[in-house]
Amino acid sequence: MSSTTTTRVAACQLAPTVGDLPANAEVSATAVRTAISAGADVVVLPELVTSGYVFSSPEEARGVAVTPEHGVFAAWAAACTARDGAVVVGGFCELGDDGLLYNSAAVVDASGVRAVYRKAHLWDREKLVFTPGSSAPPVVDTAHGRIAVMVCYDLEFPEWTRTAALPTAERPGADLIAVPTNWPLVPRPAGERVPEVVIAMAAARVNHVAIACADRSGTERGVDWNEGTSIVSADGWVVSEVGAGTGVAWADLDLAASRDKRLTEHAHLLDDRRPELYGAVV
């Protein structure tokens, strides 16, 4: 953890252009530079920010797929050098070394790409383009604590947020879950939050883990978006959100506090689990 107990998180709601890798590389790198120069310790970018989302064909996606060696990640890493310990998490269309396409997200700091995660729960027509990942969300030990990453629809599987938050013999639990996302616009009753944000609030509270979701903006081939970029505290409350259009949600979080799972003298969020009874759900 850093010497201070506060981490300034910026979740950026951007409007990439489908199929235009150079433009999106510039949009994303500019967002990272701007956020870090404004004091961000952790910057979260949308899902598939380098490529756009609504592909007309798998071939179009392949045309803008990149490996973790691509210059866009070097640009994010270079931006991180402006602030000690800065971290970026952003989504990209990955060309795997197996030749397959993945809906991935990278965790980057000044040293370069620290981890790549491949979305395990593919949404709808993504299944026609991408191969699902088969590994748990990485939990990366950064200067600002343990940051896990998952992508969009992954968040809607409570098994997955639990996997990221739960310490095991093999891996630590996350202090912050970064969620690059593209949430297509869905109806909701007046006065209600974006439904995926409600799901993030619950996941944060039942795991006592902070969650930062970076959604996108900008109509793409007729698809609009929930524009639900939000930062949720480990107590499960939205502490910052963007609303309509592009913009940045900012929050100062005490990420070390995520590690305290005790609720009362006799109640503990994780110790109170009954894993011996959960066999039906795996």
Added chain:
Amino acid sequence: MSSTTTTRVAACQLAPTVGDLPANAEVSATAVRTAISAGADVVVLPELVTSGYVFSSPEEARGVAVTPEHGVFAAWAAACTARDGAVVVGGFCELGDDGLLYNSAAVVDASGVRAVYRKAHLWDREKLVFTPGSSAPPVVDTAHGRIAVMVCYDLEFPEWTRTAALPTAERPGADLIAVPTNWPLVPRPAGERVPEVVIAMAAARVNHVAIACADRSGTERGVDWNEGTSIVSADGWVVSEVGAGTGVAWADLDLAASRDKRLTEHAHLLDDRRPELYGAVV
């Protein structure tokens, strides 16, 4: 299922008196009779409605513990005879045939007690009084579909709501989860819902299952309550709530709709799970 596709659910926010079994038996039976005469098909009562919650000692709890043969359940069952297919779910302090105390809930219809569930996740000082249950939430086939039951803090374990909603070779998935609860008052930001209701909304949406929570009212030995009685549709929206004081939340739900887990042509809430990857959480 009944011949109509609509089930009228009543979730009753009551104010039982700690330690006064006869009074609570009357309060609960009156609530059931009143709700059923007003058209309720399914009535949900609070946790420990027969006993109150804030026990001064295990001995006090033992003094008001009952078995499923107790007359209070016969009274609930008798009330059910006034309306074809009516079902009641309510919490009670159970004296087990093993001599131990359980924080339990009964599912009752005109034929009597259909199932008893023992709370598996005990909250805080309940651990000083009760033995935790060791069985999954029952899913009871009723005239109004498949009704599961869990109690209060159970709801905050997404593994448990998933267990209730997920069909397996051994058991069907629930159409409605009834949740007798006593939610002690906790702080929340202005304009926000009761946090446990946010958790219920997320659990409903990610499982596409309706959830009816019956909370309690009435200061008891200095403890106040969230008074969060709410009925949540399978889409995850609160469709009825009580607010402060005693009262009843009413909702007409199409419980058969809970069984359709398809979201889009290529997305399905349950089939999209990756149980082979969830080993870390059990």
